[in-house]
Amino acid sequence: MTPELRKLPPQALDPVSFDIAKPTETTLENGLRVIVFENERIPLVSFRLAFLSGDIHDPAGARGLTSAVAAMISEGTEDYTSRQLAEKIERLGASISSSASDDFTIVAASSLSLYSSEILDLLAEVVLGPTFPENELDLYRRNTVEHLKFQRSQPGFLAAEQAARLVYGHHAYSTVAPKAADIEKLDRETLRNLHRERFIPNNAILIVVGDVRSDDLIAEVREHFSDWQPGDPAAGEFTAPPKRDARSVTIVDRPGSAQANIVLTNLAVKRTDPDYFSLLVMNQVLGAGASSRVFMNLREEKGYTYGAYTRLGTKRLAGDFEATAEVRTAVTGDSLREFFYELARIRDENVGDEELRDAKNFLTGVFPLRAETQEGLTNLIVNQYLYGLPDDYLQTYRNQVNAVGAEDVQRVALKHVRPDEMALVIVGDAEEVMPQVHEYADSVEVYNTDGVRQDEAKYTVAATAETAEVAGKWSLVIDFQGQQLPVSLNLEQSADTVTGVLETMLGNGEIADGKVSGNRLSANAKAEMQGQGIEFAIAGKIDGNAMSGTITAPIVPEPLPFTGSRS
Amino acid sequence: MSETFKLPPLDIEEYRLENGLRVVLNPDHTIPVVSIAVYYDVGSRNEREGRTGFAHLFEHMMFQGSANVPKAGHFQHIMKAGGTMNGTTSSERTNYYETLPADQLPLALWLESDRMLSLAVTQENLDNQREAVKEEKRLRYDNQPYGQIFDLINEMIYTNFANAHSTIGSMEHLDDATVEDVREFFRVYYAPNNAVLVLSGAFESETAKDLIETYFGDIPSQPTPPALDVAEPLDVASTYKEWEDKLAPFPAFLIGWKIPPRRSPEFHALYLAGKILYDGDSSRLYQKLVKGEESVIQLFGFTDERRGPSSIFIGAIPKPEKDLSKIRETIMGEIRDLAVHGPKTEEMEKIENGLVNDAVRMRQSSMSRAQQIAEFALYDGDPRLVNTELDELLAVTADQIRNAVGKYLNTENRALLDVVTVGKG
Numbered sequence: 001m002t003p004e005l006r007k008l009p010p011q012a013l014d015p016v017s018f019d020i021a022k023p024t025e026t027t028l029e030n031g032l033r034v035i036v037f038e039n040e041r042i043p044l045v046s047f048r049l050a051f052l053s054g055d056i057h058d059p060a061g062a063r064g065l066t067s068a069v070a071a072m073i074s075e076g077t078e079d080y081t082s083r084q085l086a087e088k089i090e091r092l093g094a095s096i097s098s099s100a101s102d103d104f105t106i107v108a109a110s111s112l113s114l115y116s117s118e119i120l121d122l123l124a125e126v127v128l129g130p131t132f133p134e135n136e137l138d139l140y141r142r143n144t145v146e147h148l149k150f151q152r153s154q155p156g157f158l159a160a161e162q163a164a165r166l167v168y169g170h171h172a173y174s175t176v177a178p179k180a181a182d183i184e185k186l187d188r189e190t191l192r193n194l195h196r197e198r199f200i201p202n203n204a205i206l207i208v209v210g211d212v213r214s215d216d217l218i219a220e221v222r223e224h225f226s227d228w229q230p231g232d233p234a235a236g237e238f239t240a241p242p243k244r245d246a247r248s249v250t251i252v253d254r255p256g257s258a259q260a261n262i263v264l265t266n267l268a269v270k271r272t273d274p275d276y277f278s279l280l281v282m283n284q285v286l287g288a289g290a291s292s293r294v295f296m297n298l299r300e301e302k303g304y305t306y307g308a309y310t311r312l313g314t315k316r317l318a319g320d321f322e323a324t325a326e327v328r329t330a331v332t333g334d335s336l337r338e339f340f341y342e343l344a345r346i347r348d349e350n351v352g353d354e355e356l357r358d359a360k361n362f363l364t365g366v367f368p369l370r371a372e373t374q375e376g377l378t379n380l381i382v383n384q385y386l387y388g389l390p391d392d393y394l395q396t397y398r399n400q401v402n403a404v405g406a407e408d409v410q411r412v413a414l415k416h417v418r419p420d421e422m423a424l425v426i427v428g429d430a431e432e433v434m435p436q437v438h439e440y441a442d443s444v445e446v447y448n449t450d451g452v453r454q455d456e457a458k459y460t461v462a463a464t465a466e467t468a469e470v471a472g473k474w475s476l477v478i479d480f481q482g483q484q485l486p487v488s489l490n491l492e493q494s495a496d497t498v499t500g501v502l503e504t505m506l507g508n509g510e511i512a513d514g515k516v517s518g519n520r521l522s523a524n525a526k527a528e529m530q531g532q533g534i535e536f537a538i539a540g541k542i543d544g545n546a547m548s549g550t551i552t553a554p555i556v557p558e559p560l561p562f563t564g565s566r567s
Numbered sequence: 568m569s570e571t572f573k574l575p576p577l578d579i580e581e582y583r584l585e586n587g588l589r590v591v592l593n594p595d596h597t598i599p600v601v602s603i604a605v606y607y608d609v610g611s612r613n614e615r616e617g618r619t620g621f622a623h624l625f626e627h628m629m630f631q632g633s634a635n636v637p638k639a640g641h642f643q644h645i646m647k648a649g650g651t652m653n654g655t656t657s658s659e660r661t662n663y664y665e666t667l668p669a670d671q672l673p674l675a676l677w678l679e680s681d682r683m684l685s686l687a688v689t690q691e692n693l694d695n696q697r698e699a700v701k702e703e704k705r706l707r708y709d710n711q712p713y714g715q716i717f718d719l720i721n722e723m724i725y726t727n728f729a730n731a732h733s734t735i736g737s738m739e740h741l742d743d744a745t746v747e748d749v750r751e752f753f754r755v756y757y758a759p760n761n762a763v764l765v766l767s768g769a770f771e772s773e774t775a776k777d778l779i780e781t782y783f784g785d786i787p788s789q790p791t792p793p794a795l796d797v798a799e800p801l802d803v804a805s806t807y808k809e810w811e812d813k814l815a816p817f818p819a820f821l822i823g824w825k826i827p828p829r830r831s832p833e834f835h836a837l838y839l840a841g842k843i844l845y846d847g848d849s850s851r852l853y854q855k856l857v858k859g860e861e862s863v864i865q866l867f868g869f870t871d872e873r874r875g876p877s878s879i880f881i882g883a884i885p886k887p888e889k890d891l892s893k894i895r896e897t898i899m900g901e902i903r904d905l906a907v908h909g910p911k912t913e914e915m916e917k918i919e920n921g922l923v924n925d926a927v928r929m930r931q932s933s934m935s936r937a938q939q940i941a942e943f944a945l946y947d948g949d950p951r952l953v954n955t956e957l958d959e960l961l962a963v964t965a966d967q968i969r970n971a972v973g974k975y976l977n978t979e980n981r982a983l984l985d986v987v988t989v990g991k992g
Contacts, residue, residue, distance in 0.1 A: 093925075
């Protein structure tokens with residue numbers, strides 16, 4: 001090939017159509033809907049028995065019950081113990097799993113199509129006859145309580161917990177996890193009752209995808225499930241999410257946190273909203289991927305974070321929009337500024353032709369990749385039925401994406417991305433974060449990691465104090481895993497801007513982004529150490545001629561404490 | 568059941584370009600998606616002493632742009648076309664791959680050929696990728712609990728330098744590397760005659776062949792890379808080491824055995840023995856240690872497949888206050904039982920169904936087909952082995968498993984790495 005021809009990316013070949021056939025649907029007398037998608041391509045079969053109730057349908061005062069029932073159904077039945085079930089399933093080379101989400105509870109089973117009858121038999125066994133043995137329930141309670149404790153050490157969980165509370169108010173979507181006390185009081189009888197009331201055929205859809213014959217399969221399904229008695233699938237009553245009219249900041253204090261987890265969120269739309277496809281394209285342009293705007297800005301250009309994204313959380317009854325990033329604590333305020341810049345830009349300016357085309361190409365291009373495996377294809381079909389999407393949803397998906405225009409993108413951005421009423425949640429060191437967020441909202445509230453509201457004044461005194469004088473030569477000692485490492489800071493100050501040099505035994509670094517706010521110093525220093533460029537984030541508290549605080553570097557997992565004084 | 572189940576063979580066509588590039592086509596039109604895999608016959612085993620970490624450094628360099636693709640352009644081109652991509656390095660090879668909508672086949676071939684022809688090996692790219700690799704080493708090895716144990720145990724198992732040293736390599740060696748070293752490495756190992764190109768998915772073979780000739784045909788071939796000796800004595804290099812892991816929250820241990828090369832009958836038998844011992848909730852060690860004694864938090868095991876001497880590992884992170892030597896006795900007890908009595912009938916049945924299930928699932932995605940075909944083409948010179956591998960594994964008998972476990976696992980010739988936490992060593 002000539003060098004000239006190599007210069008530009010080649011033209012694509014003719015597009016190849018991707019046609020997904022439509023499944024057949026039957027409803028048994030007891031109300032169980034059975035969807036069968038015959039697919040001879042691969043000698044496998046996937047079953048999904050899905051119930052249209054999930055965690056949000058937990059009875060009052062019994063949070064975590066639906067998830068417990070889902071987790072426990074394969075831990076023992078009338079005929080088999082937990083271990084016998086595991087052996088029977090693995091001996092077929094098959095798998096069965098079950099779990100609950102906000103809206104649904106799904107029992108999934110898959111195997112070679114050769115063992116379709118055997119795995120359907122086991123699926124019926126765990127769905128119809130679980131006994132919730134006391135010893136297994138005891139293990140579940142212990143493990144779950146441990147897990148809930150562990151979650152509170154995860155900043156992502158703490159951020160999600162506050163974001164859901166702020167966006168959904170008194171709606172059941174506002175609770176993302178049960179409390180330990182909820183789990184400890186779960187007993188066999190409560191599990192049995194929920195199983196009896198909610199695991200009923202007229203509250204369920206059985207979706208089967210794979211190398212099966214529809215007629216034969218439906219006959220087998222009848223054999224297993226015809227005697228299953230219908231009940232009353234209570235729809236549940238839900239309080240409408242609150243209407244917000246101003247921005248707010250909620251900080252979850254995690255003292256010593258090296259990073260700040262930022263979530264900016266507002267109420268958006270449910271999964272079946274007519275704006276869905278326009279939002280999908282808008283979100284792709286704005287922040288869904290690693291070539292979207294917020295990623296290119298906050299990571300590629302500014303280097304604040306390893307990843308920054310926006311996300312649509314579209315549930316069955318409502319939904320939310322989120323922008324998220326984990327950033328170095330010192331650049332929390334800067335990151336908020338860049339987020340708000342991008343949120344304003346997607347609302348105020350028409351998206352360019354090329355950017356729009358790239359976003360749509362990605363969404364239409366990646367669609368067949370998702371259907372390559374039977375699990376992937378099954379998930380697409382399951383979503384269509386559970387959310388009640390149109391019959392031709394999968395067949396018209398790519399046309400729907402392609403039909404979105406620049407004006408649609410701007411219209412839905414104006415409607416569903418609302419920076420002026422967003423809830424800002426920041427999980428990080430509250431003392432460090434506080435001075436950086438005041439300009440973004442009038443109200444700031446602080447919680448601890450147990451979810452208990454704190455007195456904000458505790459964290460704001462320092463920030464509102466008079467700007468400290470930091471100029472001079474500071475001798476500091478860093479505590480590095482018990483070793484005392486001396487460093488010094490040579491600082492100059494002009495109003496609240498600080499410049500200078502960080503001197504260490506291994507090399508020096510110039511101070512960048514240095515600021516004083518009240519008695520707080522925050523600065524970055526990029527040092528060359530033994531040929532490596534290392535970026536430090538310094539956070540100090542000034543008290544006369546004394547300073548204490550932390551230094552954070554990407555090479556150490558936790559911030560290193562330091563103390564010292566001015567000479 | 569193995570008698571009743573036959574996998575339909577994959578459609579395989581192989582040929583060679585004049586410059587020596589080996590090409591394998593696996594057309595499959597069921598889903599309009601195409602995967603491209605380029606496997607270079609270079610891994611850490613090819614590295615010389617004093618030059619470790621080069622193969623992996625090179626994987627980074629391959630994303631730094633070429634004559635017509637700017638830095639990071641590879642990634643952006645693939646993303647914007649709705650595709651996925653990556654590259655990885657092992658002891659055996661370095662691979663690069665993309666999955667795209669079928670009509671984007673030319674894009675993938677253009678990107679892969681441009682870097683094979685004209686990679687931008689500049690001082691600037693070398694410097695910043697060296698730093699990126701150091702950062703990766705800190706994040707993934709030095710700064711992770713248990714992050715270095717597999718590199719450590721390889722040094723205990725293998726005697727031959729080619730096998731024993733780690734893929735991430737030495738940062739001092741990377742610092743010593745000059746641009747000329749890196750250019751030479753590229754010239755020798757990233758030549759078309761040292762690579763395999765596999766296409767799997769929805770394409771017309773004639774169109775694909777024309778495109779491959781257009782993009783790859785004029786890349787010059789190079790002299791054959793230096794010969795490699797990976798031979799090993801049977802004994803492990805050392806049998807015991809204690810390692811203080813500053814980040815580990817709990818003590819742990821890892822046992823490793825040296826075993827025959829991949830695809831040898833003994834390797835197959837030991838691979839299946841591993842499934843009996845540690846694969847799944849019904850495996851022997853899971854039932855004994857996780858459920859029965861409730862003595863371990865995590866149990867794991869796997870085989871490391873190599874063209875030369877290979878290895879098998881079993882490791883555990885015990886619950887606090889549990890006796891590690893007792894757990895190891897349980898493990899060796901099960902191995903002894905397997906060496907004396909062999910697998911049970913129901914274990915053989917589980918293995919058979921598991922193997923067929925795995926083989927079928929692997930074939931669903933064009934990417935996993937392309938990768939497996941590329942390995943057989945590169946390592947064995949025969950991509951059609953993808954169609955007979957399952958039969959070879961199903962043919963392994965309970966006696967063969969018993970004998971292999973007796974000879975290779977039920978022995979003192981093994982490496983034990985004891986991981987101790989700080990202050991408890």
